[in-house]
Amino acid sequence: MPYKPRMVQTFLGFWERLSKPIMALSPMDGVTDFAYRYITALHGKPDVVFTEFTTVEGLFHAPERILQDFEYSEIERPIVAQIYGATPDDFYKATHVVCELGFDGVDINMGCPSKAVVKRNCGAKLITVPDLALEIIRAVRQGIQDWAGGQTLEKLALSQNLCEVVGRMNLKRTGIANPVLKKIIPWSVKTRIGYDSVVIENWVETLLTEQPALISIHGRTLKQMYSGAADWDAIARAAKIIHQTPTLVMGNGDLQTLEEGRRAIENSGVDGVLIGRSAIGNPWVFKNKMPFDIGREVRIKTALEHAIYFKQSRGDKGFRHLNKHLIAYLRHFSDASLLRAAAVRVKNFEELQHILSCTGPSYENKITPS
Ligand SMILES: Cc1cc2nc3c(=O)[nH]c(=O)nc-3n(C[C@H](O)[C@H](O)[C@H](O)COP(=O)(O)O)c2cc1C
Numbered sequence: 001m002p003y004k005p006r007m008v009q010t011f012l013g014f015w016e017r018l019s020k021p022i023m024a025l026s027p028m029d030g031v032t033d034f035a036y037r038y039i040t041a042l043h044g045k046p047d048v049v050f051t052e053f054t055t056v057e058g059l060f061h062a063p064e065r066i067l068q069d070f071e072y073s074e075i076e077r078p079i080v081a082q083i084y085g086a087t088p089d090d091f092y093k094a095t096h097v098v099c100e101l102g103f104d105g106v107d108i109n110m111g112c113p114s115k116a117v118v119k120r121n122c123g124a125k126l127i128t129v130p131d132l133a134l135e136i137i138r139a140v141r142q143g144i145q146d147w148a149g150g151q152t153l154e155k156l157a158l159s160q161n162l163c164e165v166v167g168r169m170n171l172k173r174t175g176i177a178n179p180v181l182k183k184i185i186p187w188s189v190k191t192r193i194g195y196d197s198v199v200i201e202n203w204v205e206t207l208l209t210e211q212p213a214l215i216s217i218h219g220r221t222l223k224q225m226y227s228g229a230a231d232w233d234a235i236a237r238a239a240k241i242i243h244q245t246p247t248l249v250m251g252n253g254d255l256q257t258l259e260e261g262r263r264a265i266e267n268s269g270v271d272g273v274l275i276g277r278s279a280i281g282n283p284w285v286f287k288n289k290m291p292f293d294i295g296r297e298v299r300i301k302t303a304l305e306h307a308i309y310f311k312q313s314r315g316d317k318g319f320r321h322l323n324k325h326l327i328a329y330l331r332h333f334s335d336a337s338l339l340r341a342a343a344v345r346v347k348n349f350e351e352l353q354h355i356l357s358c359t360g361p362s363y364e365n366k367i368t369p370s
Pocket residue numbers: 026027028029030031051052053082109111112190218252253254255274275276277278
């Protein structure tokens with residue numbers, strides 16, 4: 001289906017209702033899964049959260065596995081689903097799935113630097129192929145409009161399996177398989193300041209022709225990956241251009257604390273910031289707490305609580321995915337390194353509970369994610 005340019009108006013949706021500045025949890029693949037977002041909503045409550053990026057092409061081949069990324073709970077709202085890929089038609093269909101699942105917004109990843117992603121023309125590679133990037137944007141926008149206009153997953157001829165998984169997820173979360181209210185949601189882009197050199201001014205001008213609700217900018221080029229310091233001057237230059245339009249802008253990169261986020265907002269003129277790595281094992285960052293402000297007992301209890309949500313969501317399979325979180329929680333107290341070394345070897349929740357041995361056997365029953 002050709003996704004033609006057309007006269008568009010910026011639609012901000014829930015972004016307009018958020019009080020500024022916006023303190024958001026940055027999307028992180030393998031990190032911002034259901035359990036992590038749930039624990040962050042409970043203990044930090046960022047203004048908005050993003051899912052991990054999710055492949056639009058993969059959605060149609062392995063819906064059950066891929067849609068795990070889109071499991072969420074009502075307490076996380078507002079929540080934005082991030083998608084990536086290179087095929088406009090798949091973006092069009094995936095956007096229907098995002099809308100059907102009741103997300104508050106959809107975000108297009110144009111910033112991932114991973115080799116596997118970039119070689120398929122996805123992520124930050126899209127900075128170098130603006131025609132494709134714009135076609136993807138139009139496909140997403142049209143997907144949002146068509147879904148709100150009554151298009152269903154069944155009419156789109158998506159597989160019965162995918163439709164059933166989506167229905168089950170909605171049922172589990174809300175008690176209703178098919179959403180009754182069909183509303184337009186805002187779309188946004190998360191990107192970097194360039195591919196191998198800084199081109200952010202030209203790049204945001206290109207993106208602005210389609211009038212996104214938000215552009216989030218990580219202050220590094222793809223070539224930099226995560227090296228060097230994030231370039232907040234480049235973000236500030238982009239913010240100046242974006243502020244000539246109704247589109248919002250968020251900056252991102254290297255923020256360790258909420259206080260640093262506030263200063264970055266003041267200095268660069270962005271509407272908000274995304275905090276990524278420093279929120280790992282530290283949901284309290286959104287309450288403006290420093291990592292060492294949180295005592296040993298709370299750290300251990302939260303690590304266990306996180307592990308319970310993980311188990312409830314994914315089972316014991318893949319428990320090792322928790323390691324990065326456990327390593328981050330078990331810091332800043334005297335016997336932390338001993339506990340870390342033991343915790344990363346466990347294979348299930350019971351072993352972890354035994355090692356951290358701080359709670360009774362009924363602890364697990366007390367927690368029920370909604
Ligand atoms: C493990 C990891 C996974 C990431 N996955 C994503 C992703 O799925 N989508 C995305 O837009 N950015 C992703 N990022 C980039 C972060 O959202 C963020 O832009 C980057 O880490 C810089 O912010 P920070 O310095 O606050 O961490 C990821 C970063 C890390 C460290």
